[in-house]
Amino acid sequence: MVASPADPRLTRVYMDANATTPLLPEVVQAMHPYWMEHFGNASSIHLHGQQARRGVDQAREILAEFFNCHAAEVVFNSGGTEGDNSAIFGLLRRGDHFVTTAIEHSAVLQSAEKVAERGVEVSYIAPQPSGLIEPGDVRAALRPNTRLISVMLANNETGVIQPVEEIGRIAKDAGAFFHVDGVQAAGKIPIDVRKIGCHLLSISGHKMHAPKGVGAMFVRRGTPVESLLVGGSHERRRRAGTENVAGIVGLGKAAELAMSALEDGTIERVARLRDRLEDEILRLPGAGVNGAGADGRPVARVANTTNIWFNNLEGEALVIALDLKGVAVSGGSACHSGATEPSHVLMAMGLDKTRARASLRFSLLKTTTDADVDHVLSVVPAAVKQLRAVSPVEAGTLG
Secondary structure, three states: OEEOOOOOOOEEEEOEOOOOOOOOHHHHHHHHHHOOOOOOOOOOOOHHHHHHHHHHHHHHHHHHHHHOOOHHHEEEEOOHHHHHHHHHHHHOOOOOEEEEEOOOOHHHHHHHHHHHHOOOEEEEEOOOOOOOOOHHHHHHHOOOOEEEEEEEOEOOOOOEEOOHHHHHHHHHHHOOEEEEEOOOOEOOEOOOHHHHOOOEEEEEHHHOOOOOOOEEEEEOOOOOOOOOOOOOOHHHHOOOOOOOHHHHHHHHHHHHHHHHHOOOOHHHHHHHHHHHHHHHHOOOOOEEEOOOOOOOOOOOEOOOEEEEEEOOOOHHHHHHHHHHOOEEOEOOOHHHOOOOOOOHHHHHOOOOHHHHHOEEEEEOOOOOOHHHHHHHHHHHHHHHHHHHHHOOOOOOOOO
16 A cells, blocks of 8 residues: 555555566565676676576576476566467467467467467367366367367456366377466466476466566477577577566566465465455445356455456446546456457356446455555445446346
């Protein structure tokens, strides 16, 4: 909770962590020497280059622990979009079959559209009403020419955790490659690529308190993924381009802190705050949760995320109203901010357009406090009531 620079009297609370996160002080401290003293090119053999290379190598070792893989299987890149694109464009060719889901990030869905234009057959698996992908539906979609399956680990809008270990076994039995978009899971739940059984998994630094513009990808040894970028032998020829040394060091530090947070009770504390926020908001009439057992069975979600619908109002109007009161939330994926169409994730789950447009995502930072939640709860009911009083939306009863 901070004061607004524009109005020091206005308390500001940020609850849009799934869009991006601030750098933690420890991350900034780790990065600083690589902007100034250790500024060398990590490919140079002189002392300046060796200092930079040491930072990259140390970060690679940390990410290998984070993924539970060999250091040689870690590839640094610019973030989740590049990782998703690399898996899809790097493996699929005309005549192949690609299986993915209807709730993936646009980095996967738009890549799927592109490869379809190039002669790849694409199947999209619809989720259950809860937002969960049924592994049996993935199995049923397989064909003899299925080359790649791509399923996200945690959904960016609902937080629903997908059964990737079971899907990994399906991919293995089918002899298909398996890619996991781990962007929204990284730092929130443990990631073990050996247990998942995937060939590729991508993460993005800025979703876990590292800088924007840096990410990492697990690429299992022997996976014949073709590099998107050529021009140098960087990253063992798997991703050309001079390394973003400071960013990579920051990602390594953020991954180290994330592993600690998974063990020291931080994630459990965030889950309690999320649950309190959710429970109190649901006391409002005509409100409910998207992705929390809508089809009658419990669904696991990452600890920081809740997606709530509010009958008889427009979600975008509520985002603006809350922002004016100092609370930053989202109507869905930040990559579609300003879009007039409702969330493709919520629509795929079976919501109608009115309810999908009336849904907001609250996503908490690891640094969120009880006072932050108190402030949000102090402004949401009044904002909802005010908007409903003037809303032209007809979304049925408030029951």
